[in-house]
Amino acid sequence: MTTTTTAAEIRIRATPEERRATAVGVTLIFLAAFVFWVFGLGVESGSVSTFNLSLPGAVFADLVWAVNSQWLAYAVALILAFLGGLVLRRTHIRLTNLALAIGLGLLALAFLTWAASGKTFSLVGMLKSTVVLSVPVILGGLSGLMCERVAVINIAIEGQLLTAAFVGTIVGSVSSIWVGLFAAMATGAVLGGVLAVLTIKFRIDQIIAGVVINIFALGLTSFLARRVLGEVQDLNSPGRFSSFKIPVLGDIPVIGPMFFDHNMFVYVTFILVIFVHFALFYTRWGLRSRSVGEHPRAADTMGINVFRTRYRNVILGGVIAGFGGAFLTLAQVSRFEENLTAGIGFIGLAAMIFGRWMPIGVLGAGLVFGFARALQQKLGILGTPIPSEFLSMTPYIVTIIVVAGVVGRARPPAADGQPYIKD
Amino acid sequence: MELELRGIRKEFPGVVANDDVSLRVRSGETVALLGENGAGKTTLMNILYGLYTATAGTVLIDGEEVVFHSPSDAIKAGIGMVHQHFMLVPVFTVAENAVLGDEPTERLGWLDKRRARKAVRDISERYGLNVDPDAITEDLPVGIQQRVEIIKVLMREADFVVFDEPTSVLTPTEVDGFFEIVNTLKAGGKGIVFISHKLGEALEIADRIVIMRRGRTVAEVLPSEVTEEQLAELMVGRPVDLVVDKGRAQPKETILAVNSLSVLDDRNRRVVDGVSFEIRSGEIVGIAGVQGNGQTELVESLTGLRPSITGTVFLNGEDITTKSPRAIHKLAVAHVPEDRQRSGLVLPFTVTENIVLDSYYEDPISKGIQMDWSAARERAERLVEEYDVRTPGTEVLVSTLSGGNQQKVIVAREFDRDVRLVIASQPTRGIDVGSIEYIHSRIVEERDQGAAVLIVSSELDEIRALSDRILVMYGGRISGEFPGTASPTEIGLAMLGSTSEAEAS
Numbered sequence: 001m002t003t004t005t006t007a008a009e010i011r012i013r014a015t016p017e018e019r020r021a022t023a024v025g026v027t028l029i030f031l032a033a034f035v036f037w038v039f040g041l042g043v044e045s046g047s048v049s050t051f052n053l054s055l056p057g058a059v060f061a062d063l064v065w066a067v068n069s070q071w072l073a074y075a076v077a078l079i080l081a082f083l084g085g086l087v088l089r090r091t092h093i094r095l096t097n098l099a100l101a102i103g104l105g106l107l108a109l110a111f112l113t114w115a116a117s118g119k120t121f122s123l124v125g126m127l128k129s130t131v132v133l134s135v136p137v138i139l140g141g142l143s144g145l146m147c148e149r150v151a152v153i154n155i156a157i158e159g160q161l162l163t164a165a166f167v168g169t170i171v172g173s174v175s176s177i178w179v180g181l182f183a184a185m186a187t188g189a190v191l192g193g194v195l196a197v198l199t200i201k202f203r204i205d206q207i208i209a210g211v212v213i214n215i216f217a218l219g220l221t222s223f224l225a226r227r228v229l230g231e232v233q234d235l236n237s238p239g240r241f242s243s244f245k246i247p248v249l250g251d252i253p254v255i256g257p258m259f260f261d262h263n264m265f266v267y268v269t270f271i272l273v274i275f276v277h278f279a280l281f282y283t284r285w286g287l288r289s290r291s292v293g294e295h296p297r298a299a300d301t302m303g304i305n306v307f308r309t310r311y312r313n314v315i316l317g318g319v320i321a322g323f324g325g326a327f328l329t330l331a332q333v334s335r336f337e338e339n340l341t342a343g344i345g346f347i348g349l350a351a352m353i354f355g356r357w358m359p360i361g362v363l364g365a366g367l368v369f370g371f372a373r374a375l376q377q378k379l380g381i382l383g384t385p386i387p388s389e390f391l392s393m394t395p396y397i398v399t400i401i402v403v404a405g406v407v408g409r410a411r412p413p414a415a416d417g418q419p420y421i422k423d
Numbered sequence: 424m425e426l427e428l429r430g431i432r433k434e435f436p437g438v439v440a441n442d443d444v445s446l447r448v449r450s451g452e453t454v455a456l457l458g459e460n461g462a463g464k465t466t467l468m469n470i471l472y473g474l475y476t477a478t479a480g481t482v483l484i485d486g487e488e489v490v491f492h493s494p495s496d497a498i499k500a501g502i503g504m505v506h507q508h509f510m511l512v513p514v515f516t517v518a519e520n521a522v523l524g525d526e527p528t529e530r531l532g533w534l535d536k537r538r539a540r541k542a543v544r545d546i547s548e549r550y551g552l553n554v555d556p557d558a559i560t561e562d563l564p565v566g567i568q569q570r571v572e573i574i575k576v577l578m579r580e581a582d583f584v585v586f587d588e589p590t591s592v593l594t595p596t597e598v599d600g601f602f603e604i605v606n607t608l609k610a611g612g613k614g615i616v617f618i619s620h621k622l623g624e625a626l627e628i629a630d631r632i633v634i635m636r637r638g639r640t641v642a643e644v645l646p647s648e649v650t651e652e653q654l655a656e657l658m659v660g661r662p663v664d665l666v667v668d669k670g671r672a673q674p675k676e677t678i679l680a681v682n683s684l685s686v687l688d689d690r691n692r693r694v695v696d697g698v699s700f701e702i703r704s705g706e707i708v709g710i711a712g713v714q715g716n717g718q719t720e721l722v723e724s725l726t727g728l729r730p731s732i733t734g735t736v737f738l739n740g741e742d743i744t745t746k747s748p749r750a751i752h753k754l755a756v757a758h759v760p761e762d763r764q765r766s767g768l769v770l771p772f773t774v775t776e777n778i779v780l781d782s783y784y785e786d787p788i789s790k791g792i793q794m795d796w797s798a799a800r801e802r803a804e805r806l807v808e809e810y811d812v813r814t815p816g817t818e819v820l821v822s823t824l825s826g827g828n829q830q831k832v833i834v835a836r837e838f839d840r841d842v843r844l845v846i847a848s849q850p851t852r853g854i855d856v857g858s859i860e861y862i863h864s865r866i867v868e869e870r871d872q873g874a875a876v877l878i879v880s881s882e883l884d885e886i887r888a889l890s891d892r893i894l895v896m897y898g899g900r901i902s903g904e905f906p907g908t909a910s911p912t913e914i915g916l917a918m919l920g921s922t923s924e925a926e927a928s
């Protein structure tokens with residue numbers, strides 16, 4: 001070789017992961033300082049935050065966690081600073097995300113302690129609502145995921161939820177809630193079918209097709225709600241699926257009320273997440289679906305029917321959204337109102353993206369959304385110095401922070417949104 | 424068994440890709456299909472495979488007419504195909520790609536991944552293909568992806584197998600291995616169609632050679648009756664000079680200086696490990712090596728597409744180690760990437776749009792914030808003419824061009840500037856002999872005008888024909904340096920890792 005290398009010329013540059021670790025470390029240390037000053041020094045010394053860990057009437061009733069608000073904040077600040085230092089050393093790059101997730105969890109705890117200082121707060125009540133509020137978001141996200149995994153963008157989730165909730169209400173009112181549930185799922189399937197025909201057969205722009213379905217669903221259900229449900233109240237009282245506690249598991253403190261004391265929808269949702277996860281990554285159906293979403297032409301050359309696969313999955317996605325719509329009016333509340341969904345379908349879509357098109361990710365993102373909404377509701381009751389407008393922003397702010405920080409770069413299916421054209 | 428295509432015609436908007444073409448293949452024979460870029464070879468095979476529907480004509484198996492509505496019909500009828508452009512799902516593992524469409528499953532459609540992996544491993548061992556079934560496909564260099572495609576078709580055990588340019592990214596040793604596979608298949612009673620632009624390969628492997636030009640079959644010859652020169656003339660319709668015509672290199676000042684460069688691949692393995700070399704103005708340096716020895720990552724790093732972890736890269740004395748691709752490009756660097764469809768072109772764009780992809784923001788293609796489309800079109804038309812890109816027009820989508828013509832679009836775009844450094848990976852991949860002659864002469868011309876040229880190719884013939892100096896890469900390091908006149912055996916040894924370093928003068 002003609003060139004020689006001196007030791008000084010060999011420098012090791014930081015990889016993107018390492019740079020990110022630096023950013024995360026600095027953030028954690030900044031948060032530590034914030035917690036120390038605002039949540040620690042910001043409360044009267046000696047004040048106590050009391051958290052209820054059980055609901056009235058539980059087997060292990062009256063579990064209470066009382067903690068010195070200031071000390072907790074100091075402890076959290078210390079741990080955050082420690083985590084930040086660890087991350088900055090960059091010796092275990094792979095644990096960066098874990099450290100960040102733990103840090104954000106602790107931050108939430110410190111915040112709650114601050115908000116509840118000198119008061120009593122039902123922690124378990126909030127965690128329970130977290131789970132309930134996450135259900136429609138998770139179902140919406142799963143519906144979107146079923147479609148986008150085969151490269152069809154479904155932004156009609158909102159309309160599917162809404163219409164299914166509407167039909168479920170009426171059918172549930174004249175018949176039984178089970179028939180109502182079935183009708184809601186069938187409605188989702190029909191709307192999924194419409195989206196499929198528009199986008200797969202007629203190759204209408206997928207976003208536009210979805211928007212049209214949403215507008216149509218909102219207009220139609222609002223009109224009918226006013227004209228029909230407003231006139232005949234009997235059509236708007238379907239009754240609801242009652243919750244049932246799972247024996248033994250339901251009595252575990254905190255975990256029990258959170259996960260094992262709900263109605264059927266909640267259990268099915270969690271099972272569905274696991275089911276879709278395994279179906280997608282461990283079955284023939286999943287492999288073929290993913291190939292259609294990533295490289296439809298390759299799938300075609302391997303003898304897979306691209307169109308049929310897309311139809312099937314988009315309709316299945318509709319069924320899941322229909323199930324979510326039924327949850328809204330046959331379980332959560334038992335009546336239909338105009339624009340009852342108020343954007344949950346879109347949040348579901350966001351949960352799908354933030355969940356990186358993975359069922360487990362959708363679950364996590366859904367829970368974060370649910371947590372933020374529950375937090376907003378409970379903090380409103382608690383009364384904090386934070387203006388209420390700001391509180392209603394929490395779900396979205398929390399999501400953005402968590403997603404940008406923890407999730408990092410996400411990659412959609414490669415053919416997402418593109419129609420498949422033969423010849 | 425006998426497969427016959429009879430009177431096939433296929434029209435696309437503005438082109439007749441096939442015009443009354445007939446072709447016959449019997450079990451136990453290999454038919455080579457030759458023809459210039461855009462002659463209609465791939466179209467014909469896609470019709471056979473059920474991907475396209477013919478405008479007219481029929482497909483017959485053993486004299487009986489068959490109609491394929493989709494590839495699955497063709498697969499059922501015993502036809503297998505290795506496509507010119509990879510039909511691999513990038514995020515899947517090799518095993519997942521190999522079994523897709525015909526998956527081994529347990530109850531309820533549960534994938535038997537172990538069986539899939541074993542099937543891939545068995546085939547790789549049996550045919551000496553050496554592919555890791557668990558590797559993620561997109562992390563693999565194109566040469567290995569090509570092997571995955573071959574494994575895919577071998578797993579299906581078809582009666583008739585079409586290979587559409589399978590050798591364009593294989594090294595000579597790999598080509599020999601591939602021919603062994605073809606001969607095994609032939610001996611096993613399969614009928615084979617083999618498409619290639621390397622005439623020598625056709626002469627070596629085929630029992631019959633069919634030549635297409637502009638959508639028609641123009642000749643059918645036996646390999647024993649023709650020479651390469653005659654074949655080239657039959658294809659292109661004029662005599663072709665198959666030897667690169669170049670004078671002695673006159674190296675001057677150093678243009679590119681690479682010092683102790685190390686680069687990680689997508690899985691954080693150090694695949695380029697302390698590489699140092701220099702290229703001077705007025706010389707062509709070739710990097711030879713079996714695919715997967717770090718060439719891909721080296722080129723990506725030099726062009727700014729992949730960060731390096733150690734070392735420096737200087738261009739004309741300026742440190743470009745951490746510069747962005749655009750900044751490097753602006754320093755008069757031309758780059759022909761190895762995978763034309765993934766990093767060379769925007770497939771859903773027109774030819775014009777692809778031609779101005781690197782200069783749309785500059786005068787004269789844009790005036791302020793506005794594009795001057797007529798200037799863009801003008802440039803595109805000139806280049807289409809100059810590089811003989813066969814297309815119905817500059818406003819068609821580049822994805823509808825034949826593979827070789829897509830490649831020409833990239834080469835035309837990259838060479839149509841004043842360049843100081845040319846970095847070209849597999850620059851003539853899939854290009855017909857007539858156009859190779861032109862592109863090679865352009866590369867030599869760039870050199871003579873004072874550019875430094877780096878050619879990376881798995882094709883030793885091309886490297887030897889063009890290079891003034893040859894570096895061999897093995898295991899992420901430069902394992903040997905040779906003068907352009909070195910013998911293939913010497914270089915071949917270094918490519919396999921023998922580090923007997925020959926010093927270049």
Ligand SMILES: Nc1ncnc2c1ncn2[C@@H]1O[C@H](COP(=O)(O)OP(=O)(O)OP(=O)(O)O)[C@@H](O)[C@H]1O
Pocket residue numbers: 423435436438439440458459460461462463464465466467507813814815822823824825826827828853
């Ligand atoms: N999908 C398509 N839409 C429109 N035109 C097409 C399409 N596919 C091919 N063509 C046109 O048909 C002609 C034949 O293309 P084909 O791909 O069959 O050539 P080829 O012989 O395989 O060439 P190469 O050696 O470059 O691969 C070309 O002119 C091309 O532009």
Ligand SMILES: [Mg+2]
Pocket residue numbers: 464465466507587825826827
């Ligand atoms: Mg072709």
